[in-house]
Amino acid sequence: MWKYKDGRKFFTGGKDDYQQAATIAAACEHFAADVEDEWVCEDACSCYNCRYRRWTSESFQCMK
Amino acid sequence: MKILLCIDDTDNLDSIGTGEVLQNLCEELDKEGLGKGGFVSRHQLFVHEDIPYTSHNSSMCCQVELESGKFTVLLELCREYMAGNCAEGSDPGLCIVLHETIEASEKEELITYGQAAKVKIFTKEEAYALAAKYPTKVFLSEHGGTGQGIIGALAGCGLRLYGNDGRMKGKIYPQEPKSVQKVGEFCAKHNLICAMTLDGQLIDGNDTLIPGEEVKAVILNHQPTIILSPDKEPGMWRPADKKQLKKY
Numbered sequence: 094m095w096k097y098k099d100g101r102k103f104f105t106g107g108k109d110d111y112q113q114a115a116t117i118a119a120a121c122e123h124f125a126a127d128v129e130d131e132w133v134c135e136d137a138c139s140c141y142n143c144r145y146r147r148w149t150s151e152s153f154q155c156m157k
Numbered sequence: 158m159k160i161l162l163c164i165d166d167t168d169n170l171d172s173i174g175t176g177e178v179l180q181n182l183c184e185e186l187d188k189e190g191l192g193k194g195g196f197v198s199r200h201q202l203f204v205h206e207d208i209p210y211t212s213h214n215s216s217m218c219c220q221v222e223l224e225s226g227k228f229t230v231l232l233e234l235c236r237e238y239m240a241g242n243c244a245e246g247s248d249p250g251l252c253i254v255l256h257e258t259i260e261a262s263e264k265e266e267l268i269t270y271g272q273a274a275k276v277k278i279f280t281k282e283e284a285y286a287l288a289a290k291y292p293t294k295v296f297l298s299e300h301g302g303t304g305q306g307i308i309g310a311l312a313g314c315g316l317r318l319y320g321n322d323g324r325m326k327g328k329i330y331p332q333e334p335k336s337v338q339k340v341g342e343f344c345a346k347h348n349l350i351c352a353m354t355l356d357g358q359l360i361d362g363n364d365t366l367i368p369g370e371e372v373k374a375v376i377l378n379h380q381p382t383i384i385l386s387p388d389k390e391p392g393m394w395r396p397a398d399k400k401q402l403k404k405y
Contacts, residue, residue, distance in 0.1 A: 111400070130199050130326050131213050134399050140219035144170060147212045148204045156170060157210075 095155070104140060104152045108133075114140040123157035160231075163185045164315035165216035166306030172244035172305045176217045176326040182238050183219060191231040192221040196335040197326035198376050200316040201330065201405075202274050202309050209248070211304055216306075216313030217326065228255075232296060239300035250306025252288070253296040254314045263291055264318055271315020271322070274308065284308045304349035320379035324405045331368040340342070340394065341386070345374075352394070355401060360385055364392045372396045375405040 094117065096103050102117035106113045113138045117118060118124045134141050146153040159234035167178045171278045176197055182193030204214055223231060235251055243249040254267070270287055273279070280301075284307050288297035295314075299307050317320040329347050331338075340352045341362025352360040366385065372398070374381040384402060 096240055127212070128176065129322070129328065130174060130176050131215070132399055133403050144212065147210075148214070149206055 102155045103147075103149065104155065107152050108141075108148075111136065111141065117149060121157075126148065158225070158228075158255065160192075160221050160223050160228075160234065161218060161256050161314045161317055162221050163216055163218035163252045163254075163310045163317065165246045165250050165308070165309030165313060166210065166302075167239070168211055169244040169246045171210065172247070173198040174216070178242060179217045179219060180326070181242070182235060183221065185238055186221060186231060186234065187273075189230075189234060189335070190224060191227045191234060192223040195220045195222070196381060198313075198317055198323040199326055200242070200271070200309075200313045200323040202312055203276055203278060205278060206284055208278060209303070210309075214309065216309035217255055218313040220317070220319040233330050236298055236300065239298075243301060246302065248302035249300040249307040250304060250308065250310040251296075251298050251300060252307065252310035252314045254295075255294045256314075256318060256338045259291065259294050263294070266290075266310075267295070267315040268319045269302075269315070271312045271317075271319060273311035273388065275322075276309065279308045279312075281305060281307055282298060283312045286397060287311065294304070315378075321377055322405070323376045324379050324402060325374040325376065329368075329372040329374065331372060334368055334370045337365050337367055337393075340366045343368060348381060349383050350378065352385050354379060354383060355397060361392075364394060366394045366396075373399065373402055375402060 096105050111134050118138045118140045125144050132142045145156040164179050167175045185194045200212045200216050239249050239251050286293040297307050384397040386396045386397050
């Protein structure tokens with residue numbers, strides 16, 4: 094689910110694992126939806142739509 | 158006269174987004190009688206670990222219909238607004254292009270820069286060097302932090318000049334989301350220039366559409382356009398979902 098590098102936390106599911114991103118967000122106390130213009134999927138509650146995700150070339154970094 | 162106004166890197170993880178900052182700035186311009194802003198477009202730039210963006214590296218751009226003789230005042234107001242309304246810790250940049258005055262070759266140069274900023278890293282110096290070539294047509298300025306936002310602000314103007322990049326800020330909320338409607342009528346009602354398939358084919362205005370609760374438009378041929386996916390029957394369509402629109 095996550096890999097850690099230099100003290101940072103990266104999602105291992107890439108950019109298209111919508112199911113896992115939604116499952117993690119549903120259980121995350123830090124989840125907060127980003128502005129709608131930055132949403133990339135229909136699931137309102139998804140790490141992919143969270144304001145605390147920072148996109149990387151392969152996936153995203155969780156900032157929380 | 159029409160101008161392009163683009164901003165980047167105005168936010169932090171907890172602030173309002175850059176698109177909202179731009180909309181607020183446009184409201185200010187309108188209130189002061191300086192110009193009226195059109196739709197706001199979002200342009201995705203290069204996602205790379207070495208670029209210090211907040212979370213997604215996108216810039217926001219809109220066209221403004223400038224009141225005659227008001228450019229200097231508008232420029233000053235935009236710069237003051239940026240200096241006072243961007244989030245703590247952000248690195249805001251502003252770019253204004255007088256795009257009705259630029260030559261075709263100059264336009265091409267800005268477009269090339271914008272497209273390159275989607276796939277490679279630029280420095281501030283490179284952005285300033287390009288803007289400096291056209292000092293009476295391209296106005297680039299930084300307003301706090303590292304000022305790195307100028308790179309994306311200039312790129313956003315280039316991509317808006319290109320006319321086939323980005324999504325429109327906000328959504329369309331159809332009044333009758335579940336009813337079958339003609340594609341052409343839907344487009345006319347919502348100021349969309351046309352409807353296209355995911356692979357870029359124009360959809361006949363007499364085809365039908367069930368719009369659903371929300372519709373997102375993209376920018377194609379300089380105009381707001383909807384992208385549709387085939388529904389169950391031939392000639393029947395539904396809006397593409399967010400996953401399908403990621404490439405815009």
